Amino acid sequence: KTCILVRFKDGAFLGGNFIATVGIDFRVVTVDNMKVKLQMWDTAGQERFRSVTHAYYRDAQALLLLYDITRKSSFDNIRAWLTEIYEYAQKDVVIMLLGNKSDMAAERVITHEEGEKLAKEYGVPFMETSAKTGVNVELAFHAIARELKHRNIQQPHEPKFKIHDYIESEKQKSNCCGGIM
Numbered sequence: 001k002t003c004i005l006v007r008f009k010d011g012a013f014l015g016g017n018f019i020a021t022v023g024i025d026f027r028v029v030t031v032d033n034m035k036v037k038l039q040m041w042d043t044a045g046q047e048r049f050r051s052v053t054h055a056y057y058r059d060a061q062a063l064l065l066l067y068d069i070t071r072k073s074s075f076d077n078i079r080a081w082l083t084e085i086y087e088y089a090q091k092d093v094v095i096m097l098l099g100n101k102s103d104m105a106a107e108r109v110i111t112h113e114e115g116e117k118l119a120k121e122y123g124v125p126f127m128e129t130s131a132k133t134g135v136n137v138e139l140a141f142h143a144i145a146r147e148l149k150h151r152n153i154q155q156p157h158e159p160k161f162k163i164h165d166y167i168e169s170e171k172q173k174s175n176c177c178g179g180i181m
């Protein structure tokens, strides 16, 4: 989680096992000429013991659930988190599922399809990311920023923003002509 936040915040990857949890940080992104400030809260590993208090995410507008594609236990935990979130988080919270470490193809134990299937089951957007190469990190946060901006400021005749469609179209763009990575 920390590496994903650092990648998004600073555009860098700090390998090794001793990256301190960031805590709280923010980055401003531009959506349709409007500045959206994303304040991000990192968990410091306490989620492994399921001891993240509800207060920590109760008021969040968006929640990113990360698993490690090389570690099955992290994937298996996602279901429990989704159940808990549906119980305690804001009803209109934006949830996104991310399978991280997509650069580690040889060690992969969770397929892309498995991630996608779980996300579909809960109706949440999904993508695989890599904090190391940066793939899809900008896209994940930009999609969330855009969704939040549309929720807060919906122009009267603007079509409803569909986060799934946005992600798909940005992925197509980056496949062909280098859109948001």
Ligand SMILES: Nc1nc2c(ncn2[C@@H]2O[C@H](COP(=O)(O)OP(=O)(O)OP(=O)(O)O)[C@@H](O)[C@H]2O)c(=O)[nH]1
Pocket (backbone or CB within 6 Å): 001, 002, 003, 004, 014, 015, 016, 017, 018, 019, 021, 043, 044, 045, 046, 100, 101, 102, 103, 104, 129, 130, 131, 132, 133
């Ligand atoms: N190859 C690769 N390694 C990664 C990637 N993201 C994180 N890592 C490595 O995975 C380990 C854990 O990363 P962290 O970002 O600290 O994980 P965390 O979830 O914040 O960990 P806690 O704060 O202890 O819960 C570190 O050794 C990172 O270098 C990635 O996308 N690719």
